Amino acid sequence: MTEPLDWYEFGPVASIPRQSARTTRTDAGQIAVFRTVDDRIFAIPDRCPHRGGPLSEGIVHGHKVTCPLHNWVIDLATGNALGADDGCAGRIPVRIENGRIMLGLTRAKAEVPGD
Secondary structure, three states, rough: OOOOOOOEEEEEEHHOOOOEEEEEEEEEEEEEEEEOOOEEEEEOOOOOOOOOOOOOEEEEEEOOEEEEOOOOOOEEEOOEOOOOOOEOOEEOOEEEEOOEEEEEHHHHHOOOOOO
C-alpha cells in the first residue's frame, strides 16, 4: 500500500521561468521542478537514471528534458527515459494552489524549504 501524501509548498509558479527548472532539497534528495512553455509544472528527482546527471540543468522542450551529460531525453510527466534508452527518474506529484506550487511527498521525504 502507498503512503499518503502530505503537500509541501515549493513557491510561486512565477519563480520558475518558462522552459526552465528550480530545485529543492528534501530528505529524499534533490527535486527538480520544471515549468514548460505552456505553463505546465512537473517535478522529478534531479537525477538522470543513466549516470545521475542534474536534470534541472538540462534543456526543457515540450514536456521533456534532455540530460546535460549524455543527452538522455526524460518525459517530465512520467520520469521515463524516451527512445532507445531505458530507465526512470521517478516523478513527484504536483498541484497548483493560488499560483503556488505544491509538492506531494510522504513524510519520510519532507522538509521542503519554502521560497
